[in-house]
Amino acid sequence: MSEKIKKDRDGGILTDSDAPEKIEVEQNEINSVGDYFQSPVYIYYDWCKKCGICVEFCPTNTLASKPDGTPYVAHPEKCTHCETCDRLCPDFAITGAKK
Amino acid sequence: MAAVPQKTIHKYLRHNKKFPHVWCPGCSNGIVLGTIIRAIDDLKLERDDIAMVSGIGCSSRMPVYVDFNTLHTLHGRAIPFATGIKMFKPHMKVIVITGDGDATAIGGNHFIHAARRNIDLTVILINNNIYGMTGGQYSPTTPHDDVATTMPYGNIDNPFNICDLAIGAGATFVSRTTAYHAIEAQNMIKKAIAHEGFSLVEVISACPVIYGKLNKKGNAPKMMNQMKDNSIPLAAVNKLPKEKVEGKIIRGILKEVDRPEYTKAYQDLVDKLNNK
Numbered sequence: 001m002s003e004k005i006k007k008d009r010d011g012g013i014l015t016d017s018d019a020p021e022k023i024e025v026e027q028n029e030i031n032s033v034g035d036y037f038q039s040p041v042y043i044y045y046d047w048c049k050k051c052g053i054c055v056e057f058c059p060t061n062t063l064a065s066k067p068d069g070t071p072y073v074a075h076p077e078k079c080t081h082c083e084t085c086d087r088l089c090p091d092f093a094i095t096g097a098k099k
Numbered sequence: 100m101a102a103v104p105q106k107t108i109h110k111y112l113r114h115n116k117k118f119p120h121v122w123c124p125g126c127s128n129g130i131v132l133g134t135i136i137r138a139i140d141d142l143k144l145e146r147d148d149i150a151m152v153s154g155i156g157c158s159s160r161m162p163v164y165v166d167f168n169t170l171h172t173l174h175g176r177a178i179p180f181a182t183g184i185k186m187f188k189p190h191m192k193v194i195v196i197t198g199d200g201d202a203t204a205i206g207g208n209h210f211i212h213a214a215r216r217n218i219d220l221t222v223i224l225i226n227n228n229i230y231g232m233t234g235g236q237y238s239p240t241t242p243h244d245d246v247a248t249t250m251p252y253g254n255i256d257n258p259f260n261i262c263d264l265a266i267g268a269g270a271t272f273v274s275r276t277t278a279y280h281a282i283e284a285q286n287m288i289k290k291a292i293a294h295e296g297f298s299l300v301e302v303i304s305a306c307p308v309i310y311g312k313l314n315k316k317g318n319a320p321k322m323m324n325q326m327k328d329n330s331i332p333l334a335a336v337n338k339l340p341k342e343k344v345e346g347k348i349i350r351g352i353l354k355e356v357d358r359p360e361y362t363k364a365y366q367d368l369v370d371k372l373n374n375k
Contacts, residue, residue, distance in 0.1 A: 046118075049123075051320075052319060090129025
């Protein structure tokens with residue numbers, strides 16, 4: 001079994017090289033969320049389609065959207081790790097699970 | 100960009116496929132795929148023991164993205180292919196992903212006869228009320244008076260009630276939920292996979308880009324809110340006055356009975372004739 005297939009099957013951590021085509025994300029969007037290890041909610045902007053579901057259904061208003069619809073973590077301290085955004089994201093682009 | 104956290108879903112996705120996936124922004128298919136993956140993860144099934152079969156349509160793109168035994172077949176013929184897999188390998192859990200047009204229009208007969216046979220398939224029917232992939236033609240579940248590109252002045256047909264159809268045809272597990280109720284859907288799919296016999300999970304989903312736009316239902320969050328407001332659980336139906344129930348989506352397990360399963364009955368017949 002090749003290295004890549006093995007990694008796929010065991011579910012290795014996704015990195016840049018695993019995504020074949022990416023949407024250009026402005027650097028400031030990434031910075032506004034912070035690193036995965038610092039922010040309670042992690043948004044994967046490469047896969048996000050800006051549908052607005054996570055922002056609408058966040059029960060504690062942790063998330064907010066920018067004028068173009070991009071979600072960002074507005075109030076990181078409010079997150080209760082309920083994983084609603086995780087379940088309702090159609091693009092698997094957000095996770096609010098406890099680390 | 101930093102490494103992405105590991106979610107349950109990522110374990111089962113085919114990372115060599117093109118992501119973000121093909122569905123429109125706000126389409127419920129992704130939510131349903133997430134619930135299916137979580138249900139399978141909860142059941143702790145072996146990946147090789149699962150076969151995922153689909154026909155043609157938006158929802159039928161789903162097996163392409165997941166790392167099970169997958170089959171993407173002809174329009175409406177997902178259930179016949181799944182029947183073949185189940186007959187040849189009865190130990191496998193065969194999951195059919197199908198849409199409303201796929202299962203009830205072109206594949207209508209396959210659907211009712213699989214239910215009549217009570218073969219152990221799990222059919223997850225994603226009902227978005229329209230043919231999304233081909234440009235918004237009306238489907239057998241488009242509500243009366245709703246607009247589609249081939250019914251620009253309103254649909255004069257009456258829609259199918261898919262769960263009633265399956266109950267009438269003899270399915271042994273029939274349930275309905277919506278994409279908004281993701282945890283409920285996850286539990287239903289778990290029960291449906293574990294159930295022996297033909298099981299149907301109808302998931303009402305939102306198509307904000309085509310159906311929503313044609314019928315002025317608003318964007319994806321608005322359509323999700325409508326699902327939340329327009330659906331009532333089965334337990335509440337008898338308690339509410341009749342006018343509040345009318346026109347609402349009834350969520351819940353509508354039927355769950357035990358009946359001899361088709362592949363078992365077939366094996367019994369083979370054993371009986373061998374011992375004669």
